Amino acid sequence: MAQASLAQRIENQEARVAVLGLGYVGLPLALAFADKGFPVLGLDVDADRVDQLSSGSSYVDDVDSEALARLLERGTLRFSANFDDLADADAILICVPTPLSKSGDPDISYIVSATREVAQRLTSGQLIILESTTYPGTTNEVVLPRLEEDQRKVGKDFFLAFSPERIDPGNPQFNVLNTAKVVGGVTPECRDLAAALYGAALQQVVPVSSATTAEMVKILENTFRAVNIGLVNEVAMMCDTLNIDVWEVIEAAATKPFGYLPFYPGPGLGGHCIPIDPFYLSWKMRTLDSRARFIELAGEINSGMPEFVVQKVVDGLNDEAKAVRHSKVLLVGVAYKRNVSDVRESPAFDITSGLHERGADLSYHDPHVPTVEFDWGTLESAPLNPETLSGSDCVVIVTDHDDLDLDMILEHAPLVVDTRNSSAGRSSRARIIKL
Numbered sequence: 122m123a124q125a126s127l128a129q130r131i132e133n134q135e136a137r138v139a140v141l142g143l144g145y146v147g148l149p150l151a152l153a154f155a156d157k158g159f160p161v162l163g164l165d166v167d168a169d170r171v172d173q174l175s176s177g178s179s180y181v182d183d184v185d186s187e188a189l190a191r192l193l194e195r196g197t198l199r200f201s202a203n204f205d206d207l208a209d210a211d212a213i214l215i216c217v218p219t220p221l222s223k224s225g226d227p228d229i230s231y232i233v234s235a236t237r238e239v240a241q242r243l244t245s246g247q248l249i250i251l252e253s254t255t256y257p258g259t260t261n262e263v264v265l266p267r268l269e270e271d272q273r274k275v276g277k278d279f280f281l282a283f284s285p286e287r288i289d290p291g292n293p294q295f296n297v298l299n300t301a302k303v304v305g306g307v308t309p310e311c312r313d314l315a316a317a318l319y320g321a322a323l324q325q326v327v328p329v330s331s332a333t334t335a336e337m338v339k340i341l342e343n344t345f346r347a348v349n350i351g352l353v354n355e356v357a358m359m360c361d362t363l364n365i366d367v368w369e370v371i372e373a374a375a376t377k378p379f380g381y382l383p384f385y386p387g388p389g390l391g392g393h394c395i396p397i398d399p400f401y402l403s404w405k406m407r408t409l410d411s412r413a414r415f416i417e418l419a420g421e422i423n424s425g426m427p428e429f430v431v432q433k434v435v436d437g438l439n440d441e442a443k444a445v446r447h448s449k450v451l452l453v454g455v456a457y458k459r460n461v462s463d464v465r466e467s468p469a470f471d472i473t474s475g476l477h478e479r480g481a482d483l484s485y486h487d488p489h490v491p492t493v494e495f496d497w498g499t500l501e502s503a504p505l506n507p508e509t510l511s512g513s514d515c516v517v518i519v520t521d522h523d524d525l526d527l528d529m530i531l532e533h534a535p536l537v538v539d540t541r542n543s544s545a546g547r548s549s550r551a552r553i554i555k556l
């Protein structure tokens with residue numbers, strides 16, 4: 122009965138959708154449903170974020186303020202910091218953070234807290250979908266028991282599913298609308314309702330047999346990347362020892378039309394996904410007396426890359442009879458990847474820490490990041506011009522945003538440590554040390 126009535130509301134695009142957590146994942150999702158005409162409530166614990174969004178201004182790079190304002194005006198989208206507004210919702214999508222704790226273990230406290238808020242107000246027939254990336258078992262072991270309190274039964278009184286978000290911030294080709302959405306339900310009824318909901322707003326839905334399977338799908342995707350990046354980072358260090366250009370090796374290998382997929386070395390992992398998600402799985406395996414050896418090895422190699430970059434700076438300056446202490450080192454690009462403003466887990470933090478400990482005089486330039494709080498102090502983005510470049514002893518390119526003038530850097534900097542393949546094919550007066 123409850124299932125049929127919700128299915129009907131979804132089909133009629135009348136189902137009221139609430140999105141909990143309005144960050145990089147939740148905000149684009151809220152807009153996607155509102156754009157299809159669903160009445161959408163965006164809910165966040167951060168009242169400042171709610172105020173900013175309610176005034177039509179977006180803080181997420183990929184969400185256009187004009188589109189946001191249009192949907193607010195149309196009345197299909199509204200924002201709130203009051204959990205009591207959830208009582209009206211037919212479907213609640215949970216998109217809260219899942220970081221690691223200081224000891225490197227999963228911190229699912231945001232999921233627990235959001236679930237508690239939902240459980241306190243759960244009304245008959247609601248569909249709850251967890252989107253936050255987490256270890257296999259979270260939906261069944263953490264979310265379900267809290268929602269089943271007070272004798273409620275999943276699949277009858279309410280519905281529960283897991284659907285991993287696959288958003289890639291800054292990607293001009295793929296977004297929430299055209300990236301297939303994997304959906305696993307706690308029961309087949311839960312899966313069918315969740316699949317129907319996403320199917321009404323997104324281009325492709327991929328149902329899988331359980332919520333746990335859907336959780337594992339997401340971790341496999343991110344582990345695949347972390348392990349392949351770990352492999353190519355180790356190959357980069359081997360090529361360094363062997364005096365071979367790793368970029369040339371990868372480009373030539375990538376001409377093979379089958380059986381090879383190019384991954385590229387870099388200064389270390391960054392962002393909210395690849396450096397974190399695989400450790401949710403390795404933690405889960407440890408609780409079962411099992412190990413995730415590839416994940417641990419890749420983590421070890423990837424987390425050593427910032428120090429490898431620091432060593433390149435040390436060696437580069439040494440060749441010019443300079444000490445790191447009191448040398449002027451300018452970092453270019455501190456966001457964790459190109460064309461975004463997100464600095465979460467950026468390798469720039471570990472690189473600057475290593476250089477700061479050695480006494481370097483540090484500055485940075487990033488057109489997308491006006492200020493950064495490093496462990497050792499706060500800096501503002503310095504201008505990038507011929508004077509700042511020629512006044513530096515070393516420039517380290519960490520993130521090569523499209524709007525950075527790399528030619529100017531290579532023309533005026535005396536020494537460049539280039540962690541990206543950005544100097545390929547360019548003429549330069551700088552001495553360039555490539556990863």
Ligand SMILES: NC(=O)c1ccc[n+]([C@@H]2O[C@H](COP(=O)([O-])OP(=O)(O)OC[C@H]3O[C@@H](n4cnc5c(N)ncnc54)[C@H](O)[C@@H]3O)[C@@H](O)[C@H]2O)c1
Binds near residue numbers: 142167289394
């Ligand atoms: N950023 C990405 O590229 C990406 C991609 C795929 C999956 N994910 C996953 O999606 C989830 C969310 O990531 P994000 O990048 O959007 O995080 P975010 O930090 O950008 O946003 C999370 C939002 O949730 C809010 N919040 C925290 N606790 C809350 C609560 N109890 N109720 C309501 N709101 C609450 C925060 O105030 C914040 O606005 C994480 O599990 C992440 O791993 C992220």
